[in-house]
Amino acid sequence: MKQNRLFKTALIYLGSAAFVWLFGTVYEIFSHGVYSPYMIWAFAFPLVMGGIPFLGMYLSCRMRAGNNRLPGRSGSSAGYLWWHPCTPAVYAYSSGVAALTCGSIVTGVLEIYGTTNRLSGIYWICGIFLVCAGLVLYGIQLILSQLARKNS
Amino acid sequence: MFKKKHLWTIIYSAVLLAFTVYLLLDTFVITRVYSAESISGGSLPYSFSTSDEGHSATVSQGVPEGYLGSSSSGEGTAADSNTSAASGETTQTENTEALNDVMVPVVSEDSYADSHISVTLSEYREYDTTIYVADVQIDSLESLQSAFAQGLFGRNITAATSEIAEENGAILAINGDYYGSQEKGYVIRNGVLLRGTSAGREDLVIYYDGSFGIINEAEISAAELLEDGAWQVYSFGPALLIDGDIAVTESEEVGKAKASNPRTAIAIIDELHYLFIVSDGRTSESTGLSLYQLAQFIQSLGAESAYNLDGGGSSTMYFNGEVINNPTTNGNRVSERSVSDIIYIGY
Numbered sequence: 155m156k157q158n159r160l161f162k163t164a165l166i167y168l169g170s171a172a173f174v175w176l177f178g179t180v181y182e183i184f185s186h187g188v189y190s191p192y193m194i195w196a197f198a199f200p201l202v203m204g205g206i207p208f209l210g211m212y213l214s215c216r217m218r219a220g221n222n223r224l225p226g227r228s229g230s231s232a233g234y235l236w237w238h239p240c241t242p243a244v245y246a247y248s249s250g251v252a253a254l255t256c257g258s259i260v261t262g263v264l265e266i267y268g269t270t271n272r273l274s275g276i277y278w279i280c281g282i283f284l285v286c287a288g289l290v291l292y293g294i295q296l297i298l299s300q301l302a303r304k305n306s
Numbered sequence: 307m308f309k310k311k312h313l314w315t316i317i318y319s320a321v322l323l324a325f326t327v328y329l330l331l332d333t334f335v336i337t338r339v340y341s342a343e344s345i346s347g348g349s350l351p352y353s354f355s356t357s358d359e360g361h362s363a364t365v366s367q368g369v370p371e372g373y374l375g376s377s378s379s380g381e382g383t384a385a386d387s388n389t390s391a392a393s394g395e396t397t398q399t400e401n402t403e404a405l406n407d408v409m410v411p412v413v414s415e416d417s418y419a420d421s422h423i424s425v426t427l428s429e430y431r432e433y434d435t436t437i438y439v440a441d442v443q444i445d446s447l448e449s450l451q452s453a454f455a456q457g458l459f460g461r462n463i464t465a466a467t468s469e470i471a472e473e474n475g476a477i478l479a480i481n482g483d484y485y486g487s488q489e490k491g492y493v494i495r496n497g498v499l500l501r502g503t504s505a506g507r508e509d510l511v512i513y514y515d516g517s518f519g520i521i522n523e524a525e526i527s528a529a530e531l532l533e534d535g536a537w538q539v540y541s542f543g544p545a546l547l548i549d550g551d552i553a554v555t556e557s558e559e560v561g562k563a564k565a566s567n568p569r570t571a572i573a574i575i576d577e578l579h580y581l582f583i584v585s586d587g588r589t590s591e592s593t594g595l596s597l598y599q600l601a602q603f604i605q606s607l608g609a610e611s612a613y614n615l616d617g618g619g620s621s622t623m624y625f626n627g628e629v630i631n632n633p634t635t636n637g638n639r640v641s642e643r644s645v646s647d648i649i650y651i652g653y
Contacts, residue, residue: 184636186565186567186588186618186636187565187566187567188565245314245315249314249318252318252319252322253322256322256326260326260329260330263330264333267333267334267487268484268487268616269333269487269488270488270489270490271329271332271333271489272489273325273328273329273332274329276325
């Protein structure tokens with residue numbers, strides 16, 4: 155994943171976290187004093203699981219490469235490091251974070267209303283599964299990249 | 307390139323959105339009619355009428371013979387309770403006839419009295435909130451009933467408290483525990499077990515002898531409650547008073563009821579002597595009550611046990627054909643919220 159793509163992904167996560175935080179705050183204001191931790195903390199999923207890691211990766215990349223292209227690399231591949239997550243891993247991981255965030259908001263809505271729905275558990279199952287799938291794909295990518303580097 | 311690059315995002319977002327919409331519809335809109343759970347022993351020994359669609363309609367077992375009070379005016383007490391409540395022996399027809407033999411009721415704006423039922427309405431002003439209290443004295447537990455919206459047991463089947471009360475000829479009614487918004491929690495109404503799935507909540511049990519009991523669903527099954535003589539079981543909570551003592555703390559952390567809100571509660575003074583309590587809230591005229599304030603108030607009325615029912619926009623008291631309080635959901639408009647069940651006094 156290229157450096158600028160990392161930054162774009164981090165921005166999307168941070169923007170999502172801000173939106174979810176705003177939504178949760180406004181919802182709680184109109185909930186007549188009934189609070190739900192799921193609604194209050196829903197923004198933590200995109201922030202902690204997405205915004206911070208991807209921003210960290212981007213900043214780490216910038217610190218290593220500076221503002222110039224990486225030595226020994228062509229301009230077309232500038233800003234790409236072997237440990238940047240591949241697209242499939244990012245898609246799976248992001249899908250999981252989206253499911254967890256959605257699940258937290260929906261559970262908060264149900265809790266504030268004072269009801270339950272057995273289907274809400276599907277968010278958590280799918281979210282955790284997709285996050286794990288993303289991490290596994292990333293792990294495989296790292297291993298293969300390391301092997302390729304050793305052989306080259 | 308654009309399409310391939312964003313295809314997964316578009317498809318996944320669409321699936322997530324569709325699932326969320328379906329879940330919200332399933333929770334708040336789609337109606338489901340449930341069948342009553344049968345207890346051990348096979349066929350239901352109740353007057354259990356069904357609609358044309360084969361679903362449950364109004365149900366009632368009728369209070370067993372040993373628990374019915376005298377039909378004489380003013381002295382109604384539960385008869386000797388030697389008869390087991392689970393015996394299934396009912397004399398509903400005979401006692402209905404006895405209950406029908408009532409004197410012409412004396413009705414005023416804030417009272418109702420006949421030979422079997424006495425209701426006196428009072429209005430209080432406490433904690434910047436208007437509180438309505440109906441003092442109820444009956445001589446037979448059959449006068450304390452539950453009813454469902456549209457006569458059906460299920461989810462998202464709702465109607466206004468006044469509408470349900472009118473359909474059932476209620477003299478006095480309050481909203482119940484809104485069982486229909488929950489997937490779990492014991493539901494026993496008029497002696498019929500309708501749902502026995504535990505939600506781990508603190509329930510109110512009204513036994514055949516008219517007494518109150520507070521139980522925890524995790525400690526006793528619904529079937530055992532039925533065998534113990536449960537006439538009505540409500541699953542909302544928490545208990546406000548137990549044996550005259552306040553059972554909630556000032557900072558009671560109940561997920562659905564932390565702040566000042568409209569409230570509904572039911573309490574027992576002594577044998578077949580109850581209080582139905584509804585408070586206004588969420589308006590400039592009435593701020594509402596916390597659970598502790600509600601418990602304190604009911605304690606001041608001399609109640610032995612009290613239990614919190616569904617509050618907020620659901621809180622409604624109906625008496626002699628009129629809604630007495632000012633039900634509101636958001637504080638801007640006075641209007642009844644549709645609920646799934648009521649508790650009422652009537653024949």
